[in-house]
Amino acid sequence: MPLFPHPHHQPEWQPPHPPALTPGFPGWLEERLFDQRIVMLRGQITHETASGIAAALLTLDSAGPEVVHLHVSSPGGGLGAALSVVDVLDALSAPVHALVTSEAGGAALAVLAAADQRAAYRHARFKLSEPRAAGVTGTADEVAAAAGQHLRELEEVVVRLAAITGKPRSRIEDDLSAGRALSAAEALEYGLIDEVVTPKKNGPR
Template structure:
């Protein structure tokens, strides 16, 4: 004789003394945060950037762009606040950049010129193009023994627009390029004609040659 399912003793029934718990979603577990890509390679982890910032170190890494220049300028201005409280420690600008945007370089240069405290630049691997003008703007300049330097004329960004607009932009680029040349002349003691010739030729220098040239004051670890 079939058993009525309602009276089947094996049929599961909820325990009235322990009502079922409402469904809860699994708690969200954060996964690893991928590094922020940059022009010069993978970005640094946030904790490392904070540690460097606490040590008054600002990094210029990879190809210099307007966005990276804005971040570097903001960091320099923030650290310069210590000079107003009597903090004598200079800000260290560590450079590992083959070059980049000329306008971006002038953004950093203008901030360095306006700062109350000193900026000491250290070339950790390479410096070239427009970044050399940033290096020249620093109060003191050093490099590691195997750092390399490239004297190369910064190129103008893509010029678009009407003929008059292109001509105006080209004229502005030439004026900004002249400022780079004069900055390098002042920093190195070389003649203007030699700076212009070396920029046009894309001359490459070792750290020792850069010191003789006047681009840096000393080589770290050899003085």
Template sequence: MNLRHDPSRWGFPPPNQPPEWQPHLPGGPGLPGWLEERLFDQRIVMLRGQLTNEAATGIAAALLTLDSAGPEPVQLHVASPGGDLSAALSVIDVIDALTAPVHALVTSEAGGAVLAVLAAADRRAAYRHARFKLAEPRAGGVTGTADEVAAAAGQHLRELEEAVLRLAEVTGKPRSRIEDDLSSGRSLSAAEALEYGLIDEVVAPKGR
């Protein structure tokens, strides 16, 4: 297992920077405007808390704006336990369409549908105390007639298959293994996620 110690190679701020560079706690109030602006100037997009369709719209807009501003890598900082699968796939579609590469950094946690977003990034890293939760992505709430509910269930299964294939491709694991781990709700440390293939690197403090 290879724990590399040079976060500057990725263009990520090291984990011992001042707190203003680590606004990655899931949930809670929104970031101050000045901090959002400063992060945006550094080509950093935050994925915090539950990934909803509304949050996905904002993340997609930020990614597209930064992509149009230049070809330099965009940093996607992830601190999310999961969210709606449809929202995750909408972010993935944008990442796939970008010219600029996306470098994802898991700062505290990543789980559920957000793991598929992580898999879509060109590079994936995590701080050494980050945690990962393999859990079956949830579907958004569906109401309507029996036929509408059945159609929505079929759509969710197709979307779930796409997410599983994404994870299988990036990890090199068989599809059946990914499905089993999602069903069992397997949890991984950053080091275990590196070994599993979810990330490419664990960012550790220099000198350790």
């Protein structure tokens, strides 16, 4: 076999493999899940991951009216990035069912609250904590404007959580400030989710 291919021999062109939307997830697996109308939200929510998730949700919505399943395993992230996903969820025609597979906290709670139905695995954990604001530098007026924007966005999260849980807004604010942690069963009682997924098997025989 020659060390160098003949200059006129070109390998057959292959289309580039789309990058995985989820860090650490192989593209082929993500594509398989996508075919089953499953979108993964894993890790910190950044503007990059939010853009990928939004694109996946919009694509599935345009493909048909069937349920889209959003699997959530995120401790939080940027509130602005999370709300960009919320805007897409609000605009979808297809219903979205969220499933917390591991954890949900901070800004991820805003995404969870925007789903039509919410469930969690038995060992999932929830952290009621205030979503963080993006670091802002600039003049005093710019910093003050950014702080005001963050407070308005945080208020939207509180309103959404109060709506799905039936809790007073003051209670939601207190729990977010305290960083209250909940098990899946406690999240069900709190009203964050509608169902805890139970084992389909009866255990070892």
